[in-house]
Amino acid sequence: MDAHLVLAFVAACALISLAPGPDLLFIVANGVAGGRRAGVLAALGMSTGLAVHTVAAAFGLGALIQAAPQALTAIRLAGALFLLYLAVATWRGSRTAALEATAAPRRSLRRTFLMATLTNLANPKVILFYLAFLPQFIGTGTTAWPATAQLLVLGLVLIVIGLAVDGTAGLLAGTLSEKIAARPGFRRAMERLSAAVFAGLAARLLTDSR
Template structure:
């Protein structure tokens, strides 16, 4: 692979990962609602989703989407419905009485799966892979096979994204745990998390028009 292309891709991935997009907001919301472990597990779930997207893109997802563009609409609707469900459940949790001793511990497996599904249901990630990665594919003499290049670029993106998301989830969770002894603040943070999920769902619906 061309070194200059790889360096340009790394820089672009860093900027994209640092931007406060849906994935980062989702990770932070889970960290706030469930503590450091939930934040880190949410970041790992997002990275798992990206790994699946990478493999799909490398092995021909682009051709499928081009042949059936309505598939993106279906993915977008499913993603909005799932995020709305998370918003409702998080809001309901905020109304429950809680002893002022700890941040509520959600199932880590559930947090991980929710994050993975949320990433998979985001059509913008699919579009990102279809439109962004091909710009960094080398075609000169000695270039790697396209499939291998897509897998390598996807791996770079996953590593950078996991570093950023994991740090954000850890910091958000640490903040939540420090204020866990204040139930009123905990309730407010839960509701802010619910608002984030609902906002992401609304964004997907608006983008589908």
Template sequence: MDAHLLAAFAVATFLLNVAPGPDLLFIITNGVAGGRRAGFLAALGVSTGLVVHSVAAAFGLGFLIARAPEALTVVRIAGAVVLLYLAYTTWKGSRVALDVAEVPQRSLRRVYFMAALTNLANPKVILFYLAFVPQFITKGDQAWPVTAQMLVLGLMFIVTGLMVDGPAGLLSGHLSERIARRPGFRTWMERVSAGVFAVLAARLVQETTTTR
């Protein structure tokens, strides 16, 4: 795998993970309601959901591309459309005030499973994996199998996410107060995330055009 692509992927996923979204909000609200252990278990639950998404995307998409290489072009075009849509909705969402609502006290096991199910039930996560990951796949005779590359990239995304979500769960009280007091912080991070989506969509379109 190309080291430069891996570095770019790591930076992009870090920026996307630090932007407050449904998963991070779920982690913060449970951390505020149930303490540090609840917040950290919520982060682990989200990561568990991402493991399932990663494996499903790797084997499903890898199987398709291995037997029909031109499918990667189709996926990239569809991915560009999805990324542009996510850029638009993320930018639009940055104008909406973040409401860290109270959630009822739950058992730690329930918090974990609810976090995993919340992530698994989010269709945007599925679309994100299919749109974002394939553009970092290396092609050529010396390249790793597509499935292996997607599993590595999925693992990187999960680890990067846990590096953000874990501390957010442990420090959820402090973070929630900071975000609530400074709505401009969330707005700025959401707009950075929207910009990342837009740049990646443009890169997908450019690569698809030059490889034809």
């Protein structure tokens, strides 16, 4: 692979990962609602979703999506419904936050991981991002690696950089949440803020992806 292209890709990935977006908001919301482990596992779930997107893009799912664009509409609707479900469930959970303020996070860590993975997989913008962004950094010529191998390497770079940023954000959000978890009113407010974030992401998915 061309070293200049790889360095340019690393710089672009760093800028993209640092920019606040739906995935980062989702991770922070889970960290606030469930603590440090929930925040970090949400970041790991997002990275798992990116790994699936990377493999799919490398082995030709992108061509299939381009041939059947209506599939993106179905994915968009499914993702929005899933986020709305999370918003409602989190809001309902906030009603008992005061009674369980000193207890361990109620949402299982396995569920947090799965939710993050499914949320990433259900976002059609991630698919479009892979189709539009990664090919710009694929080298050509007789000495270039096969396109599939290049896509896998570029996807791995994106995942590593994204996980470093997202994991840090989830850890910080969870640390803040755990330090003030003993305050029932604040915990309830944070639960409801998380619910609002999930609902906002669902609305954005429905409007911006049209």
